[in-house]
Amino acid sequence: MPNIYDSAYNLETAIRESDEFKNLKTAYETVMNDPSAKEMFESFRDTQMELQEKQMQGLEISEEEVEKARTVVEAVQEHQDIAKLMEVEQSLNLVINDISRIITKPLEELYGSTEEEAN
Amino acid sequence: MPNIYDSAYNLETAIRESDEFKNLKTAYETVMNDPSAKEMFESFRDTQMELQEKQMQGLEISEEEVEKARTVVEAVQEHQDIAKLMEVEQSLNLVINDISRIITKPLEELYGSTEEEAN
Ligand SMILES: [Ca+2]
Ligand SMILES: [Ca+2]
Numbered sequence: 005m006p007n008i009y010d011s012a013y014n015l016e017t018a019i020r021e022s023d024e025f026k027n028l029k030t031a032y033e034t035v036m037n038d039p040s041a042k043e044m045f046e047s048f049r050d051t052q053m054e055l056q057e058k059q060m061q062g063l064e065i066s067e068e069e070v071e072k073a074r075t076v077v078e079a080v081q082e083h084q085d086i087a088k089l090m091e092v093e094q095s096l097n098l099v100i101n102d103i104s105r106i107i108t109k110p111l112e113e114l115y116g117s118t119e120e121e122a123n
Numbered sequence: 124m125p126n127i128y129d130s131a132y133n134l135e136t137a138i139r140e141s142d143e144f145k146n147l148k149t150a151y152e153t154v155m156n157d158p159s160a161k162e163m164f165e166s167f168r169d170t171q172m173e174l175q176e177k178q179m180q181g182l183e184i185s186e187e188e189v190e191k192a193r194t195v196v197e198a199v200q201e202h203q204d205i206a207k208l209m210e211v212e213q214s215l216n217l218v219i220n221d222i223s224r225i226i227t228k229p230l231e232e233l234y235g236s237t238e239e240e241a242n
Contacts, residue, residue, distance in 0.1 A: 008141050008218060011134040012225040018125040020229040029233055061181050096230075099127060106131040107222065110139040111215075114148055 024096045031089040041085050048080045134222070143215045150208040160204050167199045
């Protein structure tokens with residue numbers, strides 16, 4: 005029987021050694037070592053987080069804020085290094101989401117099956 | 124080099140075969156097969172989720188709601204099978220939190236290190 009913690013550490017190593025993670029590391033360091041790219045990327049991140057927080061709290065997002073977000077998104081999409089960073093982040097996010105689905109399957113089956121019986 | 128998906132499926136198996144998961148399965152089925160326990164447990168869950176949603180949305184929680192929640196919590200704590208279920212759920216949650224910390228470490232190190240340099 006495999007041990008949970010051994011398996012988790014093996015998975016951590018697999019992530020760390022994956023192309024997806026290595027590509028992310030390279031793309032992230034490229035942006036962080038370029039001060040103007042770094043500032044643009046962080047402004048994008050801050051804008052996105054502010055809007056997400058507002059949405060989660062059910063607050064209205066003004067036309068001005070939507071316009072500001074659009075401007076920032078357009079700027080980062082035209083910046084080659086940042087666009088690359090966002091692309092590799094998304095690749096790794098897809099993998100992380102897959103992992104999350106795989107390891108929560110036992111719990112989903114347990115809670116799901118009894119719910120079905122009840123319906 | 125270990126493959127990410129192989130490692131994730133190994134971890135899923137390890138979770139499924141763990142004592143924590145088997146204990147949860149037994150405790151959950153015991154409650155779900157007892158209609159009055161099932162109803163009490165689901166009422167507890169619903170109350171907790173409502174309060175959590177309100178908190179996340181920054182809405183005020185009335186004294187009446189706090190009182191209702193306290194009553195439901197007291198009832199489930201005195202019900203042996205439900206108390207057992209909550210206990211084993213918490214054990215498995217601790218393990219799941221550990222797993223989550225382990226496998227997100229590469230990302231945390233990457234994003235964390237550059238943030239530190241910037242300060
Ligand atoms: Ca910042
Ligand atoms: Ca229900």
